[in-house]
Amino acid sequence: MSLREGVAAPERPVVLAVAGALALLLVAPLAWLAPPLLGLGERALSLLVADSTLSILVNSVGLVAAVTAGTVLVGVPLAVLTVQTDLPFRRFWTVVAALPLVVPSYIGAFAFTTAFGPRGVLADLLAPLGVERLPTVYGFPGAILVLVLYTYPYVFLTTRAALLSLDPSLVEAARTLDCSRREAFRRITLPRILPGITAGALLAGLYTLADFGTPNFMRVPVFTQMIYAEISSPGGRGYAAVLSLQLLAVTAVFLYLEHRVGADDEGAYESSAGRGDALAFTLGKWKPVALGFAGLVAALALVVPVAILFHLLFSDPTGYANFGPTFTLEPVWNTLSVSLAAAALATVIALPVAYLSAVGDSPLAALIERATYVGYAVPGIVLGFAVIIMLNDVDALGFLYGTAPVLVFAYVVRFVPQSVGTVRSSLLQVDSGLTEAARTLGRTPSQAFRAVVLPLIAPGVAAGAALVFLTSMKELPATLLLRPIGFETLVTYIWVVREAGRYGQAAVPALVLVAVSTLSMAVILSQEGADG
Amino acid sequence: MHDNGRSRRRFLAAGASLGAAAFAGCTVPGMGGDDSGSASVPSLTSFRGSGPLVEGRPAPGGTSIEDLPDLSGDLALYLGGGEGGIYRSFVDALQEIYPEFNVEVLPGDSASLAQTVVEEVDAGNQRADVFWSIDAGSLAIVANNDAYAALPSDVTGPVPDSFVGADNAWVGVAGRARAVPYNTDELSESDIPNKVADFPDTAALGDIGWAPTYGAFKSFITAMRQLRGEDATRSWLNAMQETSITRYPNEYEVSSAVANGSLASGFANHYYAMRVRSSNPEAPIGLAFTEGDAGALVNAAGALAIQGTEKRELVNLFIRHLLSAEAQEFFATVAYSYPMIPEVEPVGNLPTIDELSPPDFDLAALADVQATNDLLRDTGVLQ
Numbered sequence: 001m002s003l004r005e006g007v008a009a010p011e012r013p014v015v016l017a018v019a020g021a022l023a024l025l026l027v028a029p030l031a032w033l034a035p036p037l038l039g040l041g042e043r044a045l046s047l048l049v050a051d052s053t054l055s056i057l058v059n060s061v062g063l064v065a066a067v068t069a070g071t072v073l074v075g076v077p078l079a080v081l082t083v084q085t086d087l088p089f090r091r092f093w094t095v096v097a098a099l100p101l102v103v104p105s106y107i108g109a110f111a112f113t114t115a116f117g118p119r120g121v122l123a124d125l126l127a128p129l130g131v132e133r134l135p136t137v138y139g140f141p142g143a144i145l146v147l148v149l150y151t152y153p154y155v156f157l158t159t160r161a162a163l164l165s166l167d168p169s170l171v172e173a174a175r176t177l178d179c180s181r182r183e184a185f186r187r188i189t190l191p192r193i194l195p196g197i198t199a200g201a202l203l204a205g206l207y208t209l210a211d212f213g214t215p216n217f218m219r220v221p222v223f224t225q226m227i228y229a230e231i232s233s234p235g236g237r238g239y240a241a242v243l244s245l246q247l248l249a250v251t252a253v254f255l256y257l258e259h260r261v262g263a264d265d266e267g268a269y270e271s272s273a274g275r276g277d278a279l280a281f282t283l284g285k286w287k288p289v290a291l292g293f294a295g296l297v298a299a300l301a302l303v304v305p306v307a308i309l310f311h312l313l314f315s316d317p318t319g320y321a322n323f324g325p326t327f328t329l330e331p332v333w334n335t336l337s338v339s340l341a342a343a344a345l346a347t348v349i350a351l352p353v354a355y356l357s358a359v360g361d362s363p364l365a366a367l368i369e370r371a372t373y374v375g376y377a378v379p380g381i382v383l384g385f386a387v388i389i390m391l392n393d394v395d396a397l398g399f400l401y402g403t404a405p406v407l408v409f410a411y412v413v414r415f416v417p418q419s420v421g422t423v424r425s426s427l428l429q430v431d432s433g434l435t436e437a438a439r440t441l442g443r444t445p446s447q448a449f450r451a452v453v454l455p456l457i458a459p460g461v462a463a464g465a466a467l468v469f470l471t472s473m474k475e476l477p478a479t480l481l482l483r484p485i486g487f488e489t490l491v492t493y494i495w496v497v498r499e500a501g502r503y504g505q506a507a508v509p510a511l512v513l514v515a516v517s518t519l520s521m522a523v524i525l526s527q528e529g530a531d532g
Numbered sequence: 533m534h535d536n537g538r539s540r541r542r543f544l545a546a547g548a549s550l551g552a553a554a555f556a557g558c559t560v561p562g563m564g565g566d567d568s569g570s571a572s573v574p575s576l577t578s579f580r581g582s583g584p585l586v587e588g589r590p591a592p593g594g595t596s597i598e599d600l601p602d603l604s605g606d607l608a609l610y611l612g613g614g615e616g617g618i619y620r621s622f623v624d625a626l627q628e629i630y631p632e633f634n635v636e637v638l639p640g641d642s643a644s645l646a647q648t649v650v651e652e653v654d655a656g657n658q659r660a661d662v663f664w665s666i667d668a669g670s671l672a673i674v675a676n677n678d679a680y681a682a683l684p685s686d687v688t689g690p691v692p693d694s695f696v697g698a699d700n701a702w703v704g705v706a707g708r709a710r711a712v713p714y715n716t717d718e719l720s721e722s723d724i725p726n727k728v729a730d731f732p733d734t735a736a737l738g739d740i741g742w743a744p745t746y747g748a749f750k751s752f753i754t755a756m757r758q759l760r761g762e763d764a765t766r767s768w769l770n771a772m773q774e775t776s777i778t779r780y781p782n783e784y785e786v787s788s789a790v791a792n793g794s795l796a797s798g799f800a801n802h803y804y805a806m807r808v809r810s811s812n813p814e815a816p817i818g819l820a821f822t823e824g825d826a827g828a829l830v831n832a833a834g835a836l837a838i839q840g841t842e843k844r845e846l847v848n849l850f851i852r853h854l855l856s857a858e859a860q861e862f863f864a865t866v867a868y869s870y871p872m873i874p875e876v877e878p879v880g881n882l883p884t885i886d887e888l889s890p891p892d893f894d895l896a897a898l899a900d901v902q903a904t905n906d907l908l909r910d911t912g913v914l915q
Contacts, residue, residue, distance in 0.1 A: 052909075138781065219745065219781070231644070231647075232641060232644030232647055233643060233901070234646075234650070234899075234902070235902075392652070392655035392657055393655070398655065398656065401652075401659065402657070402659045483638075485608050485610075485637065485660060486608070486635075486636030486637055486638065497617070499641070500617050
């Protein structure tokens with residue numbers, strides 16, 4: 001029995017109204033993409049199909065396609081290796097292979113560009129060996145490399161889940177029918193894990209589409225970059241809105257595909273009490289190759305960037321001596337305060353929304369829950385842009401312009417789905433018998449909710465808040481557009497000193513972010529443990 | 533007003549924020565014992581950078597910070613560009629000198645901040661008092677959109693007219709000359725043509741480097757468009773791409789590549805060569821200047837008061853500090869900028885600003901970057 005069966009706790013209409021209003025508030029800023037668009041009049045249409053727009057579209061889709069293909073090539077073998085083979089230290093490799101997911105890709109891009117640039121660490125190291133010029137890391141190859149390194153875990157994790165849920169008896173049956181191991185993989189395993197792979201690849205594609213930092217550092221002209229450039233240039237708002245809309249449309253296609261795959265998934269994931277890892281086959285002489293592959297990926301995604309950052313700590317490759325802002329704790333406090341506020345606010349919003357969607361089955365409740373997920377689909381650069389227009393357009397909101405609460409609001413819009421998701425799944429696990437018992441003992445619905453449900457879902461609520469907190473800390477584009485004067489966070493600090501060519505000073509905040517990212521992995525893992 | 537201990541601490545703090553380099557080897561006259569002034573101002577020469585380019589300079593002339601009224605109150609500053617944090621350091625130093633003075637800074641790309649200023653003023657949401665930008669083009673964007681408050685002539689007075697905006701909209705605080713860095717092992721100054729128009733046909737220039745995504749390069753092309761027209765600029769860009777030219781991400785890297793011999797010559801702002809030379813005095817890098825064309829453009833970093841600021845007096849006084857002897861010496865010896873007041877000399881063996889032959893050109897025209905971007909994309913330079 002679940003909560004759903006008639007154990008109405010707090011008054012539903014009130015919750016419905018509150019949740020509805022909150023959802024509306026979260027979606028509202030997007031409406032302000034319309035004024036600059038309408039301001040263009042008929043030009044909007046011609047801009048939509050202009051050559052420059054099309055080339056941005058081609059660049060973006062091309063980048064997404066290449067990254068997606070790369071993530072499959074890296075993520076699927078790693079998943080197979082850690083689930084179905086006798087790879088030594090499988091648990092270790094599983095965690096290590098998932099870890100790059102939580103490191104923001106721009107940290108990797110920053111590290112790679114400083115190391116591999118014409119004046120970078122590697123150029124200095126190799127110069128005595130007579131290597132005069134390194135191939136450039138800038139442009140598409142570099143962007144693809146970095147994005148694959150930090151998004152393949154999506155594919156790795158979904159493929160892993162699919163493999164784990166695989167019913168071993170099917171493969172065994174195929175083997176008894178004289179299929180070779182390879183044929184059994186191709187005919188039985190592959191079709192069953194394909195939805196998992198696809199879902200992961202789509203997530204990697206979504207990340208790539210919305211990513212701002214990596215294409216910026218790698219100088220790749222994709223949507224997020226051109227939107228930023230247009231926002232920054234005179235009279236560019238209209239075109240920025242056109243590009244934003246187009247980016248949202250491409251994103252919507254991805255979300256639709258993901259939704260479709262998700263629906264198909266169920267058969268694949270829930271085939272039986274899957275024990276896919278029972279299929280472990282021995283690697284034999286391939287063991288060193290497999291270890292080498294897993295090690296290489298981990299080295300490129302984790303070891304090399306961290307090593308470069310440590311190197312930067314002790315040497316500044318550019319010509320400036322001791323000028324410019326020295327790193328203080330102020331950006332740390334700023335980051336902590338806005339991220340904490342975002343986590344708290346997101347939790348407060350997530351509770352009624354998740355509650356509604358867990359207990360109610362009305363279409364309205366579903367719509368409200370879906371609406372809170374909109375922020376997830378909106379790239380930070382588009383959200384920041386829309387919020388700025390809104391605050392400049394609506395006189396009554398002008399006083400909020402350039403204040404920290406606006407930044408917090410943007411974080412909440414972007415990341416509240418993480419909170420809604422974890423709260424909702426915790427709510428669904430609460431046995432309604434407990435609340436019924438409380439009601440029988442004379443508690444009002446809201447008393448029963450507080451006394452019984454809240455303590456039970458507390459770990460889930462806390463995990464959701466932690467995720468919002470940790471992802472807010474790493475957010476780049478909206479922070480860049482919305483931060484108050486004199487207010488630098490860890491991320492904007494890295495941005496500012498990097499733009500000024502003072503790479504050495506970005507090392508400390510970048511390492512702090514890597515550490516924070518590792519923390520969020522711990523939260524995710526603890527959640528996984530609780531769910532299982 | 534302050535006991536010795538406190539002014540000493542404050543002085544040392546100012547020194548720390550200006551950076552150890554500025555104070556290396558300096559004696560500090562008048563420190564500690566002087567309680568008469570309301571603010572303890574570090575000596576003129578302590579605003580000076582260090583290194584081979586700076587040694588033996590005469591003391592800077594002009595109005596000293598000591599002779600200016602005290603800065604006090606809160607100021608919100610949009611800082612566009614910022615020369616690797618050097619401008620920020622100067623702001624920090626001012627805050628150390630004047631404990632009652634507090635600056636909130638929003639750093640950003642110069643053109644993008646200009647755009648922000650214009651929009652904020654339009655919406656009545658302006659939140660900054662001063663816009664200090666490394667590029668006159670971005671100041672002109674604000675000026676052309678009437679988002680400034682004109683500066684009084686006692687602020688703009690010390691600066692030559694060519695570095696003051698129309699209607700005193702903005703005033704230059706530091707100059708940057710376009711230049712041609714060349715490797716002195718491979719070329720001599722006479723190998724460099726004195727018109728950029730002759731570059732495509734001068735095989736002697738060898739491997740050339742440029743940084744077309746860089747703002748200063750775009751300003752150079754914008755000036756060329758204004759001076760010689762769209763078509764001539766297009767053919768020049770096309771012709772340059774036929775030569776042995778390599779693209780770099782910024783002009784510091786162009787200058788470094790010239791110094792290490794990867795390039796024979798390049799297009800860059802003058803101060804990058806000075807930075808290379810400062811870190812390695814033996815570096816075989818020389819600077820040539822073209823004459824009377826876009827290649828000889830002298831751009832300026834400057835400042836303006838944002839329309840709607842309630843702190844006109846503070847803004848004016850702040851900008852006068854940027855034009856003080858100390859500030860100009862600081863920009864000249866640390867950022868290697870061209871000083872904007874005649875009493876301070878440029879660093880090293882740079883020609884003085886009146887020995888250069890900049891084109892007859894209104895810096896406000898640098899605001900038209902859009903058409904330059906289009907042209908650079910069209911010709912495939914920005915691909």
